[in-house]
Amino acid sequence: MSQGNKMPAPGERAPGFTLPLSEQRRMSLDEFRGRPVILVFYPADWSPVCSEQMALYQGMVPEFERHEAQLIGISVDSVWSHRAFAESRGINYPLLSDFEPKGEVSRLYGSYSETTGTAQRTLFLLDRDGVVAWSHRADPQERNPGGEGVLAALEVLSTERVAR
Amino acid sequence: VTATTAGTATTPLQGLGGRLAIPVNDQDHILGPAQAPVTLLEYGDYQCPYCGAVHPVVQEILRRRPEQVRFVYRHFPIANVHPYAEPAAEAAEAADRRQRFWPMHDWLFDHQDRLHPAYLRLGAEEVGLPAEVVDREVGSHAYLDRVQRDFIGGIRSGVNGTPAFYINGLRHDGGHTLAELLAAVDTAAGRDTAEGE
Numbered sequence: 071m072s073q074g075n076k077m078p079a080p081g082e083r084a085p086g087f088t089l090p091l092s093e094q095r096r097m098s099l100d101e102f103r104g105r106p107v108i109l110v111f112y113p114a115d116w117s118p119v120c121s122e123q124m125a126l127y128q129g130m131v132p133e134f135e136r137h138e139a140q141l142i143g144i145s146v147d148s149v150w151s152h153r154a155f156a157e158s159r160g161i162n163y164p165l166l167s168d169f170e171p172k173g174e175v176s177r178l179y180g181s182y183s184e185t186t187g188t189a190q191r192t193l194f195l196l197d198r199d200g201v202v203a204w205s206h207r208a209d210p211q212e213r214n215p216g217g218e219g220v221l222a223a224l225e226v227l228s229t230e231r232v233a234r
Numbered sequence: 235v236t237a238t239t240a241g242t243a244t245t246p247l248q249g250l251g252g253r254l255a256i257p258v259n260d261q262d263h264i265l266g267p268a269q270a271p272v273t274l275l276e277y278g279d280y281q282c283p284y285c286g287a288v289h290p291v292v293q294e295i296l297r298r299r300p301e302q303v304r305f306v307y308r309h310f311p312i313a314n315v316h317p318y319a320e321p322a323a324e325a326a327e328a329a330d331r332r333q334r335f336w337p338m339h340d341w342l343f344d345h346q347d348r349l350h351p352a353y354l355r356l357g358a359e360e361v362g363l364p365a366e367v368v369d370r371e372v373g374s375h376a377y378l379d380r381v382q383r384d385f386i387g388g389i390r391s392g393v394n395g396t397p398a399f400y401i402n403g404l405r406h407d408g409g410h411t412l413a414e415l416l417a418a419v420d421t422a423a424g425r426d427t428a429e430g431e
Contacts, residue, residue, distance in 0.1 A: 122395050128314040133386055160314025216394035218255075221386075 077180035077192065077205050084109075084196045085178040089166035090149050097142075097164055099200065106139040106203075106227055107196040108220055111181040111189040113211070115147040115155035115165075123191075123214040125159045130217050137224050142166060145189050146173050181207075191215065195223045203227050252405030255390035258306050261380075263335050266296060266304030272422045274415075275306040275400040277388040280323060280342040281316035281349055285397045288410045289343035295416055302423045307339060309384040310396050318349035320381060325354050327377035328368040329361060337361040 078084055084107075088098040099107065110127065112120045124143055134141050143165040147155070152165040168175045168189065176182035176189040183190050191208035193215065204223035208215045258264065258273055276292065278285040296305055309326075311319035322342050329338030341357045342349065348357070351372070358368040371377065388398065392405065399406040399415070401422045408414050 125312055125315045126389075126394055129312055129385065130389060132382065133389075160317075162314075214394040216392050217389040218392045221389055 077207065078194070078202045080202050080204060082202050084194065084200050084202050085175075086200075087175045087178065089144065089168055089175060091164050091166055092149050092153070097166060099196075102140045102142075103200055104198050106137060106198060106224060107194075107200075108134065108139055108141045108224070109179070109194040109196065110141065110143045111176055111179060111192045111194075112143060112145050113183075113186065113188040113191060114145060115151045119191075119212055119214050120145075121155075121159055123216075124155075124161055124165075126214070126217060128159070128161050128163065130221070131163060133221065134224070137228050139195075139224055144168050144175060146176065146187070193220055195220055195227065197227055198231075252392055252407070254400045254403040254405075255392075256387040257403070263307045263330065263339070264304055265306075265336060267301065268304065270302055270304040271424070272299075272303045272419050273306060273400075273402055274303055274419060275308065275403075277308050277310035277384075277391075277393045277396060277398040277400075279309075279311045279316055279319045279396040280326070281319040281346060282312070282396045283346065284410070286343050286346045288397050288415075289340075291410065291412045291415060293340075294412055295419060298416070299419060299423075303419055308388060309381045310388045310393055310398070311381065311385065312396070318351070320378070321351055321354060321372050322349050323381045323384075324372045324375065324377045325358060325368060327380050328371045329358070329363055331371075331377075332363055334361050334363055338363070 084099065086099050088096050091097040112124065114120055127141060131141060141163040143163065146168050148169050149167045152167055156165055173182040173189065179192065179194065181190045181192040191211050193206040194202055195204040197203045206215060206219050254275065258275065274295065292305060296303060309323040311323050313320045326335055326338045326342060329335050338357065338361050341361055345353065345357060354372065355365040355369050358365045391400070397410065401418055406418050408418055
């Protein structure tokens with residue numbers, strides 16, 4: 071479990087989780103079964119690259135919605151940090167708090183750095199059945215991966231569904 | 235850029251590696267000669283301060299290299315961070331409808347502190363547009379699809395912030411000063427910067 075670096079591969083079932091969305095509300099991956107889900111693990115609220123990346127994805131929400139996909143951000147920050155960060159960047163999609171036990175879900179997704187004690191910058195696209203369709207680890211980690219990869223993967227997923 | 239860790243299936247979706255996904259076409263806003271050897275394309279946001287700062291640089295490049303460069307501008311408003319960027323882009327499209335895109339474009343970048351919708355009317359008037367009509371078209375989002383098409387095209391090309399420049403279809407990863415952009419443009423044109431200065 072401390073093996074932080076094996077990301078669930080395409081074709082594997084995405085590990086389930088329940089994490090705090092706010093002080094009162096916890097959110098489970100299961101809630102989105104039947105829709106594609108985009109999981110974005112990121113190091114820290116407020117860091118320059120994360121701010122740019124997460125704000126960019128907000129701009130992509132209409133396009134994600136066209137594919138009925140749900141976008142979810144996950145970092146080890148607290149719900150209070152998430153709330154202030156979301157407000158400052160105009161972010162409306164859920165940011166979940168992998169705060170206690172710290173990084174537990176990030177580890178499940180091979181996306182935790184023991185060195186920095188934060189999530190790594192990774193992306194997962196899950197299909198409607200909760201199976202990993204595509205994943206990406208930013209390289210280098212300080213680079214904003216943008217949205218081209220996940221959008222292309224989402225389009226492939228939608229095309230395959232129509233073809234079936 | 236590795237898409238997955240070692241031992242897992244490699245995904246074919248690596249993106250375009252800094253190439254322009256949507257070729258320049260007749261829907262684009264284009265300034266300069268069609269036969270120019272260099273196409274300088276910008277994805278920009280009218281409320282982004284860095285885009286505002288680079289605007290005079292682009293104008294200077296076009297002034298110094300009138301035969302060599304054609305300029306293309308595409309919208310990339312980060313609407314949640316810059317609430318006025320999208321209406322401003324829509325106002326530019328309303329101007330385009332009346333063959334006044336570039337004057338409106340210049341006005342927007344020259345008045346980044348005046349992008350509130352109340353001021354947009356003023357800008358429209360100043361560039362000779364029917365302010366009431368532009369106001370109505372922006373209010374009803376008549377050109378929002380057009381703006382969002384640019385945005386998504388930018389995402390496909392790997393734009394992750396603004397301004398983002400492409401020179402002859404390749405991402406310019408260097409700096410945005412006049413010297414840096416001019417050197418990049420001249421390299422693309424296959425000529426030395428010093429020549430003809």
